[in-house]
């Protein structure tokens with residue numbers, strides 16, 4: 635029987651093609667939190683990133699779920715706890 639093996643590899647392929655944000659673990663070092671909407675972002679597949687000055691939180695790079703969140707952040711970083719870019 636190969637049913638269970640097929641299921642597992644299908645799930646892996648689907649995960650790679652369309653990662654489900656709900657499945658991300660915020661304690662995973664490859665996962666960051668979008669400072670705008672609070673969504674978890676996979677650093678390895680994030681398209682919208684921003685080099686941020688290291689601040690009191692020790693964050694050197696910001697990851698956004700979308701270009702829209704990145705634009706919101708750039709327009710008003712103070713609203714999200716960053717004094718400047």
Ligand SMILES: [Zn+2]
Nearest residue numbers: 668671699703
């Ligand atoms: Zn977002």
